[in-house]
Amino acid sequence: MTSTACASVAGDRLAGFLVRFLLIATVLFLVIPIAISGILSFDDREFIGPFPPTAFSLRWYRSFFENPSYISGLFVSLRLALLSAVISTVVGAGAAFALAETRWRARGLVEILFLSPRFIPTVVIGFSMLGFASAIHIFDAFTRLVMGHVVITIPFTVRATLAGLVGVRRGLSEAAISLGAPPWRAFLDATLPLARTGIIAGALMAFALSFDEVAVSIFLTDAFTQTLPIALVAEMRANLNLTVAAVATVFAIIAMLIVAVLDRVAGLDAIIGRGMYRE
Amino acid sequence: MSSPGLELVNIVKHFGSHAAVDGASLSVDSGEIVALLGPSGCGKTTTLRLIAGFERLDDGRIVVGGIDVAKVPPFRRHIGIVFQDYALFPHMTAAQNIEYGMRQHGFGRPEREERRRDLLRLVRLDGLEHRSPAALSGGQQQRVALARALAISPRLLLLDGPLSNLDAKLRETLRGELRDILCSVGTTTLIVTHDQIEAIGIAHRIALMNRGRIVQIGAPREIYEAPTTRFAAQFVGQSLWFGGRFEHSGNDRGRFVSDEGLLFDTESPVTSASRYGLSIRPEHIHVPPRAADANRLAAVVERVDFLGAELILRCRLDQGDRVIAIPVRADECITIGAGDHVDLGVAPVHCRVVADE
Numbered sequence: 001m002t003s004t005a006c007a008s009v010a011g012d013r014l015a016g017f018l019v020r021f022l023l024i025a026t027v028l029f030l031v032i033p034i035a036i037s038g039i040l041s042f043d044d045r046e047f048i049g050p051f052p053p054t055a056f057s058l059r060w061y062r063s064f065f066e067n068p069s070y071i072s073g074l075f076v077s078l079r080l081a082l083l084s085a086v087i088s089t090v091v092g093a094g095a096a097f098a099l100a101e102t103r104w105r106a107r108g109l110v111e112i113l114f115l116s117p118r119f120i121p122t123v124v125i126g127f128s129m130l131g132f133a134s135a136i137h138i139f140d141a142f143t144r145l146v147m148g149h150v151v152i153t154i155p156f157t158v159r160a161t162l163a164g165l166v167g168v169r170r171g172l173s174e175a176a177i178s179l180g181a182p183p184w185r186a187f188l189d190a191t192l193p194l195a196r197t198g199i200i201a202g203a204l205m206a207f208a209l210s211f212d213e214v215a216v217s218i219f220l221t222d223a224f225t226q227t228l229p230i231a232l233v234a235e236m237r238a239n240l241n242l243t244v245a246a247v248a249t250v251f252a253i254i255a256m257l258i259v260a261v262l263d264r265v266a267g268l269d270a271i272i273g274r275g276m277y278r279e
Numbered sequence: 280m281s282s283p284g285l286e287l288v289n290i291v292k293h294f295g296s297h298a299a300v301d302g303a304s305l306s307v308d309s310g311e312i313v314a315l316l317g318p319s320g321c322g323k324t325t326t327l328r329l330i331a332g333f334e335r336l337d338d339g340r341i342v343v344g345g346i347d348v349a350k351v352p353p354f355r356r357h358i359g360i361v362f363q364d365y366a367l368f369p370h371m372t373a374a375q376n377i378e379y380g381m382r383q384h385g386f387g388r389p390e391r392e393e394r395r396r397d398l399l400r401l402v403r404l405d406g407l408e409h410r411s412p413a414a415l416s417g418g419q420q421q422r423v424a425l426a427r428a429l430a431i432s433p434r435l436l437l438l439d440g441p442l443s444n445l446d447a448k449l450r451e452t453l454r455g456e457l458r459d460i461l462c463s464v465g466t467t468t469l470i471v472t473h474d475q476i477e478a479i480g481i482a483h484r485i486a487l488m489n490r491g492r493i494v495q496i497g498a499p500r501e502i503y504e505a506p507t508t509r510f511a512a513q514f515v516g517q518s519l520w521f522g523g524r525f526e527h528s529g530n531d532r533g534r535f536v537s538d539e540g541l542l543f544d545t546e547s548p549v550t551s552a553s554r555y556g557l558s559i560r561p562e563h564i565h566v567p568p569r570a571a572d573a574n575r576l577a578a579v580v581e582r583v584d585f586l587g588a589e590l591i592l593r594c595r596l597d598q599g600d601r602v603i604a605i606p607v608r609a610d611e612c613i614t615i616g617a618g619d620h621v622d623l624g625v626a627p628v629h630c631r632v633v634a635d636e
Binding site for chain 2: 169171175176177178180181182183185189193194
């Protein structure tokens, strides 16, 4: 009796230790590469030398901000991510509301259709979108990019809105209607506020996804309209230096800002965990 | 009496080929509380949704306060609903929930606040108006839902299993409270429930529903004491059921011969049917028999369950192979034990011949 109890206590301790070890290992594995590139971005040396750097400076950040192709790329990427996120959120959230409401039998099929861009290789989407754009005589690179990015971000806005709606009982809009609210009013008062978390989460995910997208953009950019990631890839091919590390750090900071905003607006727990009002 | 508060005339609703509501008719007086009682799947929830306007009627008429609501959209019907899960808006406080309907109907702010205060006092929740629903107990949520539904001064109040989401003890106390509130408000009320205690405890009349139809309407006591069908006899309260045939002997009396060959003197059935059965409430069986108990059944006591003031005798009838549970007062049968041969007695007036359908 006592010996088995002891064994089980020892087993629990061992399991607890292993779990903690795995947790710390995972965190280190995720954080160390980013930390290294962050430190390297402040390296003062001309060449990519051994770690750690011997002297620090802001030269790579200066070179980033002085390079016109990076700066124009940054603005293209920001505009693109913003526009794609807005379009994708409006379309995706609308689709999710319709899907959640319908009792239609083909519902599952339509949902899969909306989510399908996630399962199709982005290279295929990029190439197809290029062919499609020229077939309908769209030769403006920015327009093409928006089209491509809306397609790849829609699964995320649909998913996030649907997830946000899971906790919202259908009865709520019926309750509002029985109290005298026309259906559109009931939607605005009883459904939309509760799905807000999911919609915002989807929009931020769409923005982040579009902002650092490479594979689709490679097909849709041209010499005059380049996104930041594409400009980065091109520069890296031409002359590899630590500007890449500086840009990577800028990216990481933007990503962290988005996470912070997400957490502030909705609570990360509510977004990745359970819906806000689920019981 | 003026026009009824609610009138259902042969209403029909199909889902695919299945008739969820199959020609149900019901008339509820103005100010009356009626319970629509039936097992799950009998069509009572569909009936509620048809009245509320959430489902489209296939056939028949629904008249609320003298107005045929066929062409009235649900948000103009002025029907207050307390949903089974209450459906309180989780992002609004109790006060905002209660005022929501008044806002939709264009009440001014002072009017809204005054009425909200009155309603909170009525449902005894004064002081909790700024709590969110999540911070209220189940019973409090239910009363907020009731106040919210009453706030629009509805022509009709619909309650969907109002007590079914509460635990047993709370249900007991809230049942009386709910009845008192509904009576003092005086709104025509339809309660949809599968719980006979809820129906009996709150409603003036019960409409018994089965397979999409209303099979019997009456005061709770009437339905319990004079069921007209096998369904009514077995769904409301406990009932011993014997299959068999009925033979008239004139003078509103007759004889019932059960399938196992037992003979019962009975009164005539109130409704005529092609087949009859016999229903006896267990509490009408006496051990030992009393003078008026013309019907005697020989049985062996298999087990005696002691429940305090009551004993439950589990008796196996000598004829046929069935065990029946009879409640008796503990002090009357102090000497009866397992294995004893006993005579069970039941008066003809308590042997009810009802339609077996």
